[in-house]
Amino acid sequence: MDKALKTMIDNMPEKTGKSLEAWVKILKQKAFAKHSEGVKFLKTEHGVTHGFANTIVSLSKEENTSSDDLLEIQYKGKEVLFPIYQKLLSYINKLGNDVTVALKKGSVSFIRKRQFVLIKPATKTRIDLGFKLKDKAITERLENSGPFGTMCTHRVKISSSEEIDKELKGWIKEAYDKSV
DSSP states (O other), rough: OOOOHHHHHHHHHHHSSSOHHHHHHHHHHOOOSSHHHHHHHHHHHHHEEEEEEEHHHHHHHHOOOOHHHHHHHHHHTTGGGGHHHHHHHHHHHTTTTOOEEEEEEEEEEEEEESSEEEEEESSSEEEEEEEETTTOOOSSSSSGGGGGGGOOOOEEOSSSSSGHHHHHHHHHHHHHHTTO
């Protein structure tokens, strides 16, 4: 488990008044169709801050889901993209032994002290690779972050493994280096 996430879970009783397990029980009593509904409920009804509410709702959904299951969910119907994910993962893992991989329902984050890259199968034919590259100029290939919002500053759309070239690897390495 990511160190920051573990710290957040450990601090949850002090900061929110309840443990993660207690919050998950409360959420299971309600039937929220959307993630945002659960977050809003915790914030308005229980006074939980946004960061904790978001984490509680996310973890309550992933409670019984393994890493393999999360990847299977992400790439269901998009299996053609999985080799691209594997090639990116292989390169990122070579950057250093201080990289934490955080699998989520719709994406995979790569974290050092903070997230530096995010891989998201965006469509059936494209992966969006998000970067944290503050103050980096936008180019035709290295676009504005788009749907990632504040999670990333830039993104590159990838449709084939051949697009994982020297330039792309350079941006990944730069984001890794800046994430200390």
